[in-house]
């Protein structure tokens with residue numbers, strides 16, 4: 001039997017997560033999830049579940065430190081969504097130092113890339129809920145500093 005259609009009004013929220021949208025030279029910091037976590041091998045932004053009594057801001061700082069080995073500076077919440085499995089996701093723009101050396105935690109992250117939004121949108125391994133984020137961005141429901149025209153491919157690829 002197929003499951004009923006996803007309805008954000010009636011689907012219960014099971015947990016909350018916060019993710020970091022980090023930009024460098026018109027590219028986004030994207031991770032490939034390790035084989036040891038849910039949705040193994042999928043591409044998404046660094047981030048994760050918010051602990052009880054933790055703010056979204058602090059969850060972003062903690063998760064990026066845990067996964068990427070760097071201090072990040074969350075700037076602002078740019079989007080909020082709910083996955084089809086009932087997780088509320090807060091999307092935060094965040095900065096890292098220009099010379100920050102990323103050191104992945106291999107338990108959680110298989111590899112990382114810097115991808116332009118057009119490359120991420122076209123990627124076969126993108127976590128499905130992130131397609132919705134990119135679509136909302138494309139529809140100008142929010143903007144992200146550092147991009148002149150996010151859905152026009154860069155001349156240098």
Ligand SMILES: Nc1nc2c([nH]c(=O)n2[C@H]2C[C@H](O)[C@@H](COP(=O)(O)OP(=O)(O)OP(=O)(O)O)O2)c(=O)[nH]1
Nearest residue numbers: 017019038044045046047048049083087089129130
């Ligand atoms: N990390 C991350 N999670 C995302 C993104 N988009 C999206 O819908 N999610 C969802 C998937 C999960 O339901 C939730 C966070 O999952 P996670 O698996 O990364 O976090 P976590 O390690 O703290 O999870 P857990 O061990 O507590 O189960 O947010 C994204 O871009 N990055």
